[in-house]
Amino acid sequence: MTTRNITRFWEWGRKIICIGRNYADHAKELKNAIPTEPVVFLKPPSAYVREGSPILVPLYTSNLHHEVELGVVIGKGGTSIPQAAAMEHVAGYALCLDMTARDIQDECKSKGLPWTMAKAFNTSCPVSDFIPKERIPDPSSVKLWLKVNDHLRQSGCTSQMIFSIPYLISYISDFITLEEGDLILTGTPKGVSSVQEHDELQAGIEDVITMNFKVDRQE
């Protein structure tokens, strides 16, 4: 029998819970209101893609955007987790991209429909290697960046988040039980932009990790 290892959480089939509009500068660039409560949506575990495999542009979009985000990997499950205990439930982190079919999302928004087609497609969640908790002692102040073909597009700091990681863990766990191996994407800073087939994306958390992904067209 093989034992599950949290360092390969993407193989566990657990939830990917995403927070939107958690950076005011990104909410503004898309002309969205600054939220007074977290905006929550989900991706299925089939959205994961790892370095070495390409990000695939769905056939139905002509405006695929990158969103670089800090991911929080849950190590201990729970329901109604108090903010003060939230960090005890964190096993570590991952650098993540929330790939978004922006044209489809705009259409869904205008029709009042869910974002599933825009956010949850195959390869919509590229993830880095697992980052043990000790490697990011202060997750409320880490710098994230993303380059497309060597041009810097996104650069932000988790200190700009509207809702903190402990607040998000507590908020989510009030209505979705968190389980070991779940991943929370904490939102993206400004600078989101289009990617095309053959583009090369490079992203990093300053002093901690970098990752690279190629973009390909779906066959």
Ligand SMILES: O=C([O-])CC(=O)C(=O)O
């Ligand atoms: O699509 C959006 O703008 C919402 C979102 O995921 C984010 O802010 O990270």
Ligand SMILES: [Mg+2]
């Ligand atoms: Mg996002």
